[in-house]
Amino acid sequence: QVQLVESGGGLVQAGGSLRLSCVASGRTFSSFVMGWFRQAPGKGREFVGGITGSGGSTHYADSVKGRFTISRDNAKNTVYLQMNSLKPADTAVYYCAASSRVAVYRIPSVYAYWGQGTQVTVSS
DSSP states (O other): OOOEEOOOOOETTTOOOOOEEEEEEOOOGGGGEEEEEOTTTOOOOOEEEEEETSSSSSEOOTTTTEEEEEEETTTTTTEEEEESOGGGGGOOEEEEEOOOOOOOOSOOOOOEOOOOOOOEEEOO
């Protein structure tokens, strides 16, 4: 089992920044691909980005490319989502997720473990 706990969400003005953290406990963290997803009210869960176990490869949704950065610290069992130039359209509950696959996938069903989510609200 892997337990994931997100933190760092909050209310920020458009153009501002936030950094989300996700701490994992349980099995070997570095063996998991980590993904970030978000879900806005009335919408499905959307892929934001992902990072391979070693941290050597990252992938992003087009909507956040150039504004968001994913990183991980395997010594701390933590993955981060740095969000810059935030827009009201980024408002959602953000989730981190873990997958035992080798590559980053954009499909939520590939990820077996999920955190509880953290709310990000961007005001205009």
